[in-house]
Every structure is written in C-alpha cells, then in structure tokens.
Amino acid sequence: MEVDFSNIKVIGFDADDTLWVNxxxxxxxxxxxxxxxxxxxxxxxxxxxxxxxxxxxxxxxxxxxxxxxxxxxxxxxxxxxxxxxxxxxxxxxxxxxxxxxHPVELLDGVEEVLSKLVNRYRLIVLTKGDLLDQERKLEKSGLSKYFHHVEVLSDKKETNYSNLLEHLNIDVKEFLMIGNSLKSDVLPILNIGAKAVHVPFHTTWAHEMVSEEDELVNNHLKLNSLKDILKYLDN
CATH class of the missing domain: 1.10.150.240 (Putative phosphatase; domain 2)
Known part of the structure; x- marks a missing residue:
C-alpha cells in the first residue's frame, strides 16, 4: 500500500521479536x-x-x-x-x-537496516519488559550504537506513547513506529496520529493477539521482513 513517509524524522523500533528473537x-x-x-x-x-x-x-x-x-x-x-x-x-x-x-539472536537484516538509517533518522528503541533484562539484551546485541534513545515502557498504550513523544520533543507527525505487534506497536500509534509499520513475527503471544476487525486496519504498512523498510525509507 502507499504510505507517505516523507515527513518522518524519528523512527521507533520495538525490541523483542522485531530486533531479536524473544x-x-x-x-x-x-x-x-x-x-x-x-x-x-x-x-x-x-x-x-x-x-x-x-x-x-x-x-x-x-x-x-x-x-x-x-x-x-x-x-x-x-x-x-x-x-x-x-x-x-x-x-x-x-x-x-x-x-x-540466553544469547541474543538478531533477526535477519536488523543491523543492515539500522546502519543504513542511522545517519538519516533519529532512531530510538521503544520496548516493554523488565528494565534490567532489556538493557542487558541491548548491550549483548551490539546495537546500542545505532540508537539515540532507549525507553522501556510499562505498557504500550496511546497514553504511554503520547507522553514519551512529548517528553522527547518529537512531533507525532514526524514519528514512525516499527514493530511485530499490531496491539502494541501499530494500533496505539495510529490512534495518536503517527505512522506505523507492522513486521509480523512467526510466533505471537496470545496476549498480543487482536480481533480480525483490528487486523483489517488499512492505514499502515505491513512487511514480510524488516529489510523491506529500506524500499520505503532508504532512497
């Protein structure tokens, strides 16, 4: 589908099952x-x-x-x-x-994508989970050098995102979120007026499942692989 990313200045990446296996x-x-x-x-x-x-x-x-x-x-x-x-x-x-x-297992193409985007966009990690564990995984991953900011949220709802973007002085119209969960990484982002890209992982926790109606939301981009985002951003 056609999505305009021309105004994007900041890209947020989910961590678990977007950057590495979880x-x-x-x-x-x-x-x-x-x-x-x-x-x-x-x-x-x-x-x-x-x-x-x-x-x-x-x-x-x-x-x-x-x-x-x-x-x-x-x-x-x-x-x-x-x-x-x-x-x-x-x-x-x-x-x-x-x-x-457990060793951190990066998903296919992650470092290639980050290395190509880091000089053109402000990259941040927006994940949820245990703070110490997520910090440990990021350090083990070797990806820290690509990110301007890392935030471990207690949850990923509209309020969490809105408060964080305001705190970081990020214009919602200039923000893109990339993640594997429709429930956590896509729908709340669309609801606050930002853009989102869905990159499904082959296994999804039952708590992250959404209804068939929500899956039909059509104002976001769905990709088979994170590397495919370069077709839309790296040009």
Missing amino acids: ETYFRDTEERFAELLEDYETKNKVDQELFKMEMVNLDIYGYGIKGFMLSMIESALDLSNNQISQTTIAQILDLGKKMIA
Missing part, C-alpha cells in the same frame, strides 16, 4: 514447564492455567522474564495443590535464569 524462548520454556508438571495436569491444562496466571499477575509484575518465572512458580503451586517439590521449584527458577542468560 517469543520463541518463552514457548520453549512453556514446553519444559509443562513437562515438569506432567504428573499433575495435561500440557494443554498447564498452558491454559499459566496464561491465566500471567494475566492476573501482569499488573503486579509487568512484562518480562522475571514476572513469567513467578507466574510459573505460582501456577505450579496451584496445579499441584501445593504439593510441588522444592526440587521442581528450583528447576523452574533455572528455566527462567536460562532464558535471561
């Missing part, structure tokens, strides 16, 4: 978690209850691996009727620690 590791850990609880419930039941627990705890722990770890432990206690062993609790903690320590 959701895949959560899914892998969920598989291991279900195996640890196979004596108590079926995998499907464990998955359902863990997701419910994450939603209950979201306002308390926020997004990220640490909150996920705590939700796994709480789910294990509930599903086992508090019979889960200390050994299994330790194994659950180890699953989370392995996620935190």
Whole structure:
C-alpha cells in the first residue's frame, strides 16, 4: 500500500521479536514447564492455567522474564495443590535464569537496516519488559550504537506513547513506529496520529493477539521482513 513517509524524522523500533528473537524462548520454556508438571495436569491444562496466571499477575509484575518465572512458580503451586517439590521449584527458577542468560539472536537484516538509517533518522528503541533484562539484551546485541534513545515502557498504550513523544520533543507527525505487534506497536500509534509499520513475527503471544476487525486496519504498512523498510525509507 502507499504510505507517505516523507515527513518522518524519528523512527521507533520495538525490541523483542522485531530486533531479536524473544517469543520463541518463552514457548520453549512453556514446553519444559509443562513437562515438569506432567504428573499433575495435561500440557494443554498447564498452558491454559499459566496464561491465566500471567494475566492476573501482569499488573503486579509487568512484562518480562522475571514476572513469567513467578507466574510459573505460582501456577505450579496451584496445579499441584501445593504439593510441588522444592526440587521442581528450583528447576523452574533455572528455566527462567536460562532464558535471561540466553544469547541474543538478531533477526535477519536488523543491523543492515539500522546502519543504513542511522545517519538519516533519529532512531530510538521503544520496548516493554523488565528494565534490567532489556538493557542487558541491548548491550549483548551490539546495537546500542545505532540508537539515540532507549525507553522501556510499562505498557504500550496511546497514553504511554503520547507522553514519551512529548517528553522527547518529537512531533507525532514526524514519528514512525516499527514493530511485530499490531496491539502494541501499530494500533496505539495510529490512534495518536503517527505512522506505523507492522513486521509480523512467526510466533505471537496470545496476549498480543487482536480481533480480525483490528487486523483489517488499512492505514499502515505491513512487511514480510524488516529489510523491506529500506524500499520505503532508504532512497
């Protein structure tokens, strides 16, 4: 579709599953978690209850691996009727620690895109999650040099974006957001009058799913790969 990016001066990038792989590791850990609880419930039941627990705890722990770890432990206690062993609790903690320590795996074309855009636009990272973990991943990624500013938000709603753009003195008409989530990276951006580009990742967390009606929003650009943005910006 035709989208005019001629006024864009600042580009915001989501981090998880836009710059580097993230959701895949959560899914892998969920598989291991279900195996640890196979004596108590079926995998499907464990998955359902863990997701419910994450939603209950979201306002308390926020997004990220640490909150996920705590939700796994709480789910294990509930599903086992508090019979889960200390050994299994330790194994659950180890699953989370392995996620935190996992090497950062950049998505295809990320550094090429950033290196070509950095001298023409002001680039910033707008992500949500645990501050320490996101700072750690950015440092491990080697991408810090490309970004003018990094912001870890508690959530990505219209108010969060509007307040941040105002704080950074960014004109909403000159801002473009690029991310993998329609719910977090595209729809709220469109609602405040900025532009957005959707680059789907092959795996999406259930909490980030949107309705079919929302998916039909047609005033944003959808790309198969982040590298495709160069066709619209690097000219």
